[in-house]
Structure formats: C-alpha cells, structure tokens
Amino acid sequence: GAGVSQSPSNKVTEKGKDVELRCDPISGHTALYWYRQSLGQGLEFLIYFQGNSAPDKSGLPSDRFSAERTGGSVSTLTIQRTQQEDSAVYLCASSFDRGSYNEQFFGPGTRLTVL
Amino acid sequence: AQSVAQPEDQVNVAEGNPLTVKCTYSVSGNPYLFWYVQYPNRGLQFLLKYITGDNLVKGSYGFEAEFNKSQTSFHLKKPSALVSDSALYFCAVRDPRDQAGTALIFGKGTTLSVSS
Numbered sequence: 001g002a003g004v005s006q007s008p009s010n011k012v013t014e015k016g017k018d019v020e021l022r023c024d025p026i027s028g029h030t031a032l033y034w035y036r037q038s039l040g041q042g043l044e045f046l047i048y049f050q051g052n053s054a055p056d057k058s059g060l061p062s063d064r065f066s067a068e069r070t071g072g073s074v075s076t077l078t079i080q081r082t083q084q085e086d087s088a089v090y091l092c093a094s095s096f097d098r099g100s101y102n103e104q105f106f107g108p109g110t111r112l113t114v115l
Numbered sequence: 116a117q118s119v120a121q122p123e124d125q126v127n128v129a130e131g132n133p134l135t136v137k138c139t140y141s142v143s144g145n146p147y148l149f150w151y152v153q154y155p156n157r158g159l160q161f162l163l164k165y166i167t168g169d170n171l172v173k174g175s176y177g178f179e180a181e182f183n184k185s186q187t188s189f190h191l192k193k194p195s196a197l198v199s200d201s202a203l204y205f206c207a208v209r210d211p212r213d214q215a216g217t218a219l220i221f222g223k224g225t226t227l228s229v230s231s
Contacts, residue, residue: 004158033218042223043159043205059218091158101147101166101209104219106158 002026004107006092012113013082021077021110025094032069033095033104034077036061038088046090049075050097082114117142119208121222128196129230136191136225138180138206147209148189149219150180154202162204165189176200196229203227 005024013019025032034046045059049069060066064082069075079086089111093104118141128134140146147166151159163174170182180191189206203226207219 035218035221043219043221045218045220048218056218093159101164103149103161103164105161106151108156108158 004092004094004105006090006107006110008110009108010111010113012115014115015084016081018078018080019082019112021079021090021112023075023077023092023107025073025075025092026105027073028096029094029105030072030097031095031102031104032075033093034067034075035091035093036088037091037109043091046077079112082112084114087112087114117146117208117210117220119206119220119222121204121206121225123225124223125226125228127228127230130198131195134193134196134200134227134229136204136206136227138189138191138222139187140189140206140208141187142208142210144210145184148180148182149207149209150174150178150189150191151205151207151221152176152202153205153224159205162191196227198229198231201227201229 007022030051032049035043037043047067048056064080067077089109091109092107095102095104120139149164150162153159162178163172165172165182173179178193182189203224205224206222
C-alpha cells in the first residue's frame, strides 16, 4: 500500500514569509508525528497527534510553528515569519495507534530552505 | 529523562566484514528500542525493534541488534557488510511507561560507509 507522503519535497522561501508543509499518513494510522532534521542535530520531535485527542505540542520550538490535522488524516505544519534557522528537513511519520511499541513509518520529508 | 547516544559519527568498514553501529540509552524503566536507516534524500526506514523477550533481535536486510540491559546498549550488527548498506543509521528509544505515547527520542545518527 501507499506509504506516508509529504509535499512539497523542496521549498525555498524568503525570510519572513509563511510556509505550509503537508503530510498524508498511511491510511488507518491514527498517530501522526512531525520531526525536524537539521544537519548534525539528529531528529527533533515537534508535535504529535493521536486520533481526536488534543495534540502534544511540547516539541514546537516557538509560537511561529503550528500544526493541524483535519479529519484525523492529513496534517499541515505551518511556519510563520520564517527565519534562516528554520532551514531543515521536516519529516512526518505515522503509526498504527498510540501503542509505544509500534514502529513509526516516515515520509520522504520536505527540505525547507529559508534565504 | 530519556536519552540516546550514538558515540560514533561515522563507521567505516570493508565489504564482507562484520559491522557494528553502537547505541546506548538512558531510560528509567525497561525501554523500547528501535533502529532506523536513512538513505540519501529518503525518509527513515524501520529496521528492527526490541520490545521484550529475546535479547537478540533480527530485522530487515540481514541486520540484527542485541539488547544488553546491564550495559544499557542496543548495538546494531551485521555479519557481512554490503556497499549498499552505506547510509545514516539512527537509534531511538521510548519509555513504555510514557502513557502519552509521545515521540521517539532519537540519537544523532551514525554514518556507515562500506567500501568495496
């Protein structure tokens, strides 16, 4: 079946602009995660959605970052007033449910470059 | 707090030789441990996980990992490396007592380079 998909694959924007990144999780997966991968920094957790529960936003680095998940499926990560330090690869992952033993399936990522 | 350490930024090995990518963790209880691989310009792919049971876990592409509770380690191994194994490898941990079901904690990654 189809895996996790993300769009766009690459995004170049100017400092101060807003960007939206999209994630389509695997059908039937109720848990969805956003991570940020910066060079030499590994993966940084941003936000987690589980079904209709309130999201865990504990990893969002600033109030310029927000995310939505509509209908328990597609998610959009929005970065307002982008800064150069926001440049990174943004990865989305989904898993079958909230069970902490379930592996996460990752999308190919969106490479964001802020000029 | 949970944490994962991958002490080597890079591991170099010749094709056909055994490989080990090291991972140590810090979790208060019994951890859930994962290995992922990332090929260039691709997302992360799941390799294997340890939840409970046998300490030696077998996964995709001939990889295996051994959970060692006394040493708090979960090293990734393969008996005979292939050039195609060259990639970035991430170890990750989760505390099963975490009822919020939040994200994995990842190490910084180890680049594996297999030479022909």
